[in-house]
Amino acid sequence: xxxxxxxxxxxxxxxxxxxxxxxxxxxxxxxxxxxxxxxxxxxxxxxxxxxxxxxxxxxxxxxxxxxxxxxxxxxxxxxxxxxxxxxxxxxxxxxxxxxxxxxxxxxxxxxxxxxxxxxxxxxxxxxxxxxxxxxxxxxxxxxxxxxxxxxxxxxxxxxxxxxxxxxxxxxxxxxxxxxxxxxxxxxxxxxxxxxxxxxxxxxxxxxxxxxxxxxxxxxxxxxxxxxxxxxxxxxxxxxxxxxxxxxxxxxxxxxxxxxxxxxxxxxxxxxxxxxxxxxxxxxxxxxxxxxxxxxxxxxxxxxxxxxxxxxxxxxxxxxxxxxxxxxxxxxxxxxxxxxxxxxxxxxxxxxxxxxxxxxxxxxxxxxxxxxxxxxxxxxxxxxxxxxxxxxxxxxxxxxxxx
Numbered sequence: 001x002x003x004x005x006x007x008x009x010x011x012x013x014x015x016x017x018x019x020x021x022x023x024x025x026x027x028x029x030x031x032x033x034x035x036x037x038x039x040x041x042x043x044x045x046x047x048x049x050x051x052x053x054x055x056x057x058x059x060x061x062x063x064x065x066x067x068x069x070x071x072x073x074x075x076x077x078x079x080x081x082x083x084x085x086x087x088x089x090x091x092x093x094x095x096x097x098x099x100x101x102x103x104x105x106x107x108x109x110x111x112x113x114x115x116x117x118x119x120x121x122x123x124x125x126x127x128x129x130x131x132x133x134x135x136x137x138x139x140x141x142x143x144x145x146x147x148x149x150x151x152x153x154x155x156x157x158x159x160x161x162x163x164x165x166x167x168x169x170x171x172x173x174x175x176x177x178x179x180x181x182x183x184x185x186x187x188x189x190x191x192x193x194x195x196x197x198x199x200x201x202x203x204x205x206x207x208x209x210x211x212x213x214x215x216x217x218x219x220x221x222x223x224x225x226x227x228x229x230x231x232x233x234x235x236x237x238x239x240x241x242x243x244x245x246x247x248x249x250x251x252x253x254x255x256x257x258x259x260x261x262x263x264x265x266x267x268x269x270x271x272x273x274x275x276x277x278x279x280x281x282x283x284x285x286x287x288x289x290x291x292x293x294x295x296x297x298x299x300x301x302x303x304x305x306x307x308x309x310x311x312x313x314x315x316x317x318x319x320x321x322x323x324x325x326x327x328x329x330x331x332x333x334x335x336x337x338x339x340x341x342x343x344x345x346x347x348x349x350x351x352x353x354x355x356x357x358x359x360x361x362x363x364x365x366x367x368x369x370x371x372x373x374x375x376x377x378x379x380x381x382x383x384x385x386x387x388x389x390x391x392x393x394x395x396x397x398x399x400x401x402x
Contacts, residue, residue, distance in 0.1 A: 098162030
């Protein structure tokens with residue numbers, strides 16, 4: 001994805017790190033940050049992106065127009081991707097790059113996924129006009145009206161372009177990549193050391209021949225030499241190895257930038273249960289990602305009241321679900337037959353049972369507007385009357401006993 005401001009190319013230049021060579025561009029105008037699929041080589045980053053994208057993509061879309069609901073749950077115009085894979089791709093690009101795109105086609109009844117490197121966005125700061133240019137290949141480019149493209153974005157500073165959470169990990173990613181390459185060089189290069197041959201003036205060819213012979217001996221595992229040859233091994237600085245180890249991306253750091261509980265990427269947390277962490281994730285962490293998708297859909301597909309069903313994210317235990325349903329039945333919100341069906345304990349004849357297909361409510365409650373002062377007085381009179389009756393009966397009993 002390219003970004004042009006006032007006809008000036010402000011697209012980031014390729015990062016020098018290997019981790020970003022195949023990268024797509026984050027539209028953060030003040031950075032040269034690339035974030036491509038290579039970042040998924042980090043297991044913590046992979047886990048964070050997988051958990052978020054798959055969770056959001058697994059929640060079905062619901063609209064007041066059934067046709068729109070059906071389209072959003074299976075949107076790919078080419079039928080190449082399933083609904084889940086379509087939205088998982090959208091979310092994955094969104095998390096890695098801060099932006100993702102989909103074309104609105106067929107009068108708003110189909111969507112086409114667009115890779116970030118196929119889209120160029122131009123912004124004229126004088127007129128604040130935004131233009132989208134779609135290049136499905138290197139030969140053709142077409143301008144797309146803003147109303148005909150879904151531009152999903154997160155953490156936007158200008159409302160037009162988003163910034164990837166990975167932007168905060170850029171330096172850590174660079175250091176980790178350099179450290180990993182350093183370790184690979186150490187292990188791939190074999191033995192590091194110096195052969196000292198005493199009392200001998202060796203030519204360059206003799207030195208090279210001796211080095212090659214020593215390597216053959218070392219690779220066999222057993223070597224024999226006289227006291228004129230000594231080998232001094234050159235070890236890697238332990239401080240450097242320690243620095244490389246400590247600069248590895250910590251799981252907590254990755255979880256922090258993606259705002260998800262660390263348990264979701266395999267870390268144990270002794271201070272909270274998994275259930276608590278999942279609730280935090282559901283209530284707080286995933287909200288921006290859901291809103292990034294739903295906000296753009298409702299903005300471009302107006303009038304359809306699009307939502308996502310999140311009920312499957314936190315499946316309750318049978319006991320918790322039953323307790324909730326009992327409360328709904330007791331308060332007249334749900335019929336017993338509906339509750340039984342929700343618990344999958346319904347019987348074929350439940351529909352014929354009149355008792356199961358009625359609404360129930362408690363008689364112990366009254367509307368406040370019906371509780372008049374007169375009703376209050378009557379209730380108190382009855383109470384005092386009962387108290388007097390009990391007192392008179394006790395006095396009469398005392399007299400009879402005498």
